[in-house]
Amino acid sequence: MERLSDFNLLNNKSILAHCVHLNPKELILVAEKGAAIVTNPQSNLNNAVGIADVCKMTELGVTVGIGTDAMTNNMLEEVRVGIWAQHLKQNDPSRGFVELASALVFNNPLIAQKYWGAKFGTINEGSPADIIVVDYIPHTPFNEETWMGHLIYGISQANVEATICQGKILMWNGELLLDIDEQEVKAKARELAEKLWDRF
Template sequence: MLLVGNGHLLSLVPERPYLADGAVAVEGDRIVAVGATAELRRRYPEAEWLDARGMVIMPGLINNHMHLYSTFARGMALKEAPPTNFLEILQRLWWRLDKALTLEDVYYSALIPLIDCIKNGTTTILDHHASPCAVRGSLEMIAQAAGEAGVRTCLAYEVSDRDGEEIMRQGIAENVEAIKKYRGGEGLLSATFGLHASFTLSDATLDACREAAEEVGSGFHIHVAEGIQDVEDALEREGKRVVERLADHGILGPDTVAAHCVHVTEREIAILKETGTLVVHNPESNMGNAVGCAPVGEMLAAGVVVGLGTDGYTSDMFESLKTANVLRRLVSGDPNAGWSEVPAMVFSNNSRIAERFFAHPVGRLQEGAYADIILVNYHAPTPITADNWFGHLLFGFNGGLVDTTIIGGKILMRARRLLHLDEAAIAARARELAVKVWERF
């Protein structure tokens, strides 16, 4: 048993979000008790003691839309004119990079950002993968990397028609095998059915994916109306907007994650609500790709479950929530916006979304939840209370302040030192592979 205490405890449980001197008791991979430090030390005198030394004890953060495969794009120069719109970004960068990946590349491109997750306090991710020239076995490579890193990961392969029918069929099979092996398991890994986006999926492919997913009881993880091109394509194909088209093909539902939803109408928001579809906002990516800003306020007001992700832009969810906050204010023109919406996305809805894919609660310090815990080396210059903790988190925290990361009850980083991985050796091998990827690109 492990007992983590003597710190400011942010449980993120609404009934009792903050304890001035709190502790968490861990047995195996789950939390068995949360309470005052003195009380839990009396109750569990034989437990291994991890002294937080006044740091903040809180749940690890969740990234509900991630692209681990994007790693080798760092520092890479394009070989033609820079893209001028979102479709060109896909065509000139991402769809060329994913084709250049081998299975070994997939493994290392996953391992590097998974290490970043540990160092930045992100303990759960929903990944969305593509490697058209190395489809079969790619999710198992990511599963291996996630297992070695120790980060809770939901796998998905993004099926698309853009590389032909054979690659599309391989993508379906890759999803089905991963779902059968990992979905609903008790460990670190889960899986769902990945789809790229409406504009790269024919009616026949959507129907084939729906049928395959129904056989294994899965929903989907799909990009929705990220760029205006997705909307234009859906209107040209069927005279319907993206959400309407996906709903008509049975893709939406309470186990489906719709990433982005930038270009959605009031009617489409109503459909998302009616179907119980889960939405993930990716503010940095949307800004970086100049595609616009999702109507987060309108979706939340309509009762849509909207969480937060990064789309591979970063592994630091503190960074993402800060961006979500200021973007919400900028777009709304209201300097008070974001105070309720952002914590709802990051701490309430992200947990609700991730819990669709894992056997036990995540993102909260409560009995029965997975023991995914971080210690943040933040020494408050003003009082922390149950009412103002988010202000401290928003303006005082960042991933670089994460001192200790525990996932599934295992201490993976202590005093910012990884305890189980040789980061330098992993990065050195990744650099060797990156040179070859860039040549193929």
């Protein structure tokens, strides 16, 4: 981190991925420079490289976002795994929930806003109308105190019924409304994947 800082490569537009092995001194430097860290729990666990100390990062004032590193297309699944990884890292099942849920819900939009300027993560006039609608009926109270738990442990398991991007409906009632042949795209993906694998 010090070397990056010395070359003016550590600033409020920097996004640092993984950061599994940063020490507290380095984390303080990241926080002071206004850089963000994006943790990728499933990738780190899959590669057995360790578990980023998201609780310590947050405690020291680092803006922590969450990514997938291509391990999944489900961000809520990534958050769930990240929470459980923090339980293990902290040896405490009460730690990690707020930090990881906040990384997705609050910090990811803030990080994106630095680059694209739009008010991501809000439903207001002028904000990108990027919305999903899920089929979810809660079995326990759903309110301002419980919504985050419902999001991570309930809504994460629900089917997505509609997808809207910049106000345009892309999927409705589980059916794609795009002018593409879904089966053809999947077949082409399999073909290209095989060619890519052969190159390895």
